[in-house]
Amino acid sequence: MLFTLLAFILVLGVLVLAHEAGHFFTAKAFGVKVNEFGVGYPPRLFAVKRGETEYSVNLLPLGGFVKLSGEEDPEAPDSLASKSHAKRITVLASGAVINALLPLILLTGAFLIPHDVARGAIEVVEVAPDSPAAAAGIVAGDTVISFAGRELDNNAVLGRVIFMNLGEASEMVIRHADGTTSIVTVTPRWEPPADQGAVGLQTTTKDVVIERESVPFFQAIGRGFNESVDLLVLFKNSILSMIAGTAEGGVAGPVGIATIVGDVARAGLSPLLEFTALLSLNLAILNLLPIPALDGGRIAFVVVEWARRGKRIDPQTEGKIHFIGFAFLISLIILVTFNDIMRIVGNG
Structure with a gap:
C-alpha cells in the first residue's frame, strides 16, 4: 500500500507540476502577476515567497494550482483579465498543451530504458x-x-x-x-x-x-511520437465506445487510478512512463472540455467575451458559475472514489 501511494504521488506530481508550470511561465511571459504556485491542495503545510509569488506545499497531494491576479477582475494589478483575449486563452490553455506534449518525452524515455x-x-x-x-x-x-x-x-x-x-x-x-x-x-x-x-x-x-x-535515442523519439499519436486514437475510440455503450470497464477515480499506478509501477519504470503518458493525455483533453472551473470552461468565457466584441460577463456571475462547476466536479470525484473503494472491497 505504501509503494502504491508513493508511486501515485510521484506520477500525479509530475503531471500536476508540468500542467501548472505551463500556466506559470506563460503568465509570467505576458506580465500577469502570479500570486501563488501551489503543490497539493490546502490546508497549507508551508510556503516560501520569492519575488511576487508564494510557492506553497499543501497537505492533500491530489493536484496543484497557480493563483493568478484578477482572473475575472480586469481592475486588479497585472491581472489576467486585463490582457488581450489571445493572451488569456494562451495562458489558460498552456497547462493542457504541456500535458499533451509530455507523452512524447515520457514515451521516448520508456523506449530508451531497457524493458x-x-x-x-x-x-x-x-x-x-x-x-x-x-x-x-x-x-x-x-x-x-x-x-x-x-x-x-x-x-x-x-x-x-x-x-x-x-x-x-x-x-x-x-x-x-x-x-x-x-x-x-x-x-x-x-x-x-x-x-x-x-x-x-x-x-x-x-x-x-x-x-x-532498449531503443537507440533517435529511433526512440520516432517511436515515442508514433505512440503518442496512437494514444490519441485510442482515446478517441474509447470515448466513442462509451457513447455507443460498448466500452468495457468504467470510470476510475483517484483510488482506482492509484491502484492501477501501483500495479504498473511494479512492472517496471518503462511501463510506468507509458501509463503516465496516457494519464497526461487524458488530463490534457479533460482540462480543455468547456466545463466550468476547468481551463476549458474559463476559455469558453473568454471566447464568448471575444465574440461579444469585448463585452464582459459579470465577474461575480462568472465566479458563481465556476464555483458550481467546481462543486459538481468534487461531488463526482467523491462518487467515483466511493465506487472505486466498493470495487476493491468487493474483490477482496
Whole structure:
C-alpha cells in the first residue's frame, strides 16, 4: 500500500507540476502577476515567497494550482483579465498543451530504458460464427502475422491495434496451418455481440520469449511520437465506445487510478512512463472540455467575451458559475472514489 501511494504521488506530481508550470511561465511571459504556485491542495503545510509569488506545499497531494491576479477582475494589478483575449486563452490553455506534449518525452524515455518485451506466435484459438474473421475465412489454428500493417509482438498488441481500427477495413496477414500465407480484409465492429470482440477472434500467444530491449535515442523519439499519436486514437475510440455503450470497464477515480499506478509501477519504470503518458493525455483533453472551473470552461468565457466584441460577463456571475462547476466536479470525484473503494472491497 505504501509503494502504491508513493508511486501515485510521484506520477500525479509530475503531471500536476508540468500542467501548472505551463500556466506559470506563460503568465509570467505576458506580465500577469502570479500570486501563488501551489503543490497539493490546502490546508497549507508551508510556503516560501520569492519575488511576487508564494510557492506553497499543501497537505492533500491530489493536484496543484497557480493563483493568478484578477482572473475575472480586469481592475486588479497585472491581472489576467486585463490582457488581450489571445493572451488569456494562451495562458489558460498552456497547462493542457504541456500535458499533451509530455507523452512524447515520457514515451521516448520508456523506449530508451531497457524493458522486457514478450514476443511469440499469435495463434487463433476460436473464431466466432458470423463474425468479420469468419467471413474472411480465418479458422482456428491460423497464425496472425500483422494487422493494418502493424507488426505484432503478442495477442495483447493485436487487441490494441484492432481497437485502434474500429470501423475501418483493415488487412490481416494470416499464416495457415499448412504453411501458406494469405492477406484478408476485416472491419472491426463498434458494437459486436457479447463475448465476441470486434473481429470475432479468440487468440493466444504461443512460444513466448521475453526479450530485453532498449531503443537507440533517435529511433526512440520516432517511436515515442508514433505512440503518442496512437494514444490519441485510442482515446478517441474509447470515448466513442462509451457513447455507443460498448466500452468495457468504467470510470476510475483517484483510488482506482492509484491502484492501477501501483500495479504498473511494479512492472517496471518503462511501463510506468507509458501509463503516465496516457494519464497526461487524458488530463490534457479533460482540462480543455468547456466545463466550468476547468481551463476549458474559463476559455469558453473568454471566447464568448471575444465574440461579444469585448463585452464582459459579470465577474461575480462568472465566479458563481465556476464555483458550481467546481462543486459538481468534487461531488463526482467523491462518487467515483466511493465506487472505486466498493470495487476493491468487493474483490477482496
